[in-house]
Amino acid sequence: MALIDVCVVYILRTRxxxxxxxxxxxxxxxxxxxxxxxxxxxxxxxxxxxxAVREIQEETGLTVSAADLDPVGVLDYHFPSRPDYSQxxxxxxxxxxxxxxxxxxxxxxxxxxxxxxxxxxxxxxxGRWLPEVLRGGSITATGYTFGDDLATVVGENPPPIGV
Numbered sequence: 001m002a003l004i005d006v007c008v009v010y011i012l013r014t015r016x017x018x019x020x021x022x023x024x025x026x027x028x029x030x031x032x033x034x035x036x037x038x039x040x041x042x043x044x045x046x047x048x049x050x051x052a053v054r055e056i057q058e059e060t061g062l063t064v065s066a067a068d069l070d071p072v073g074v075l076d077y078h079f080p081s082r083p084d085y086s087q088x089x090x091x092x093x094x095x096x097x098x099x100x101x102x103x104x105x106x107x108x109x110x111x112x113x114x115x116x117x118x119x120x121x122x123x124x125x126x127g128r129w130l131p132e133v134l135r136g137g138s139i140t141a142t143g144y145t146f147g148d149d150l151a152t153v154v155g156e157n158p159p160p161i162g163v
Contacts, residue, residue, distance in 0.1 A: 003076060003088040007052040008039035009069065010093045010133065011062065012114075019114040021134060023122075024059060024107035030085060035121040038107065039089075048090045056094075060109045061102040068096040073139025075129070076157075081148045091139060124153045 011022040026036050038059050042051040049066035056064050069092040079085035101109035112118065114134045119127035125144045133139060145155035 003086050005042040006087045007048050007090045008037035009052050010037050012095050020111045024109045028106050035118050059104055059107040063098040064094050069094050072133050076143030078145040
């Protein structure tokens with residue numbers, strides 16, 4: 001089964017000399033109740049950056065330019081017990097945007113200090129790679145497999161060093 005292409009963008013700013021990231025409380029669909037990055041499915045006829053720009057606008061009301069999206073990696077997510085959930089996630093950071101985030105049907109956006117990201121409320125894999133991305137790095141893992149609970153990582157490819 002082919003993976004569905006999705007995108008996720010971590011919008012960054014500095015407020016009172018504290019680096020912050022925009023995340024959202026997910027109100028609908030896959031990830032309901034979790035804190036997530038901003039993004040979603042790539043639609044037919046769209047490039048991944050076009051999808052990212054559209055998703056940011058739809059989910060937060062912010063306007064960004066595709067030229068301001070900095071690609072930091074691609075992750076494959078496998079859900080053997082729900083193959084239709086499996087996806088290839090194109091990950092970006094963005095430091096330039098216009099507007100103020102607003103609550104939408106899908107997302108309640110909120111700024112978090114980079115040092116206070118609530119990883120325990122995010123997808124299980126986020127704590128394994130997102131801290132490095134928020135420090136200015138990129139993703140070195142290639143994918144994660146989730147268990148039957150659709151929430152817990154049961155496999156990592158490649159596995160972390162020392163495992």
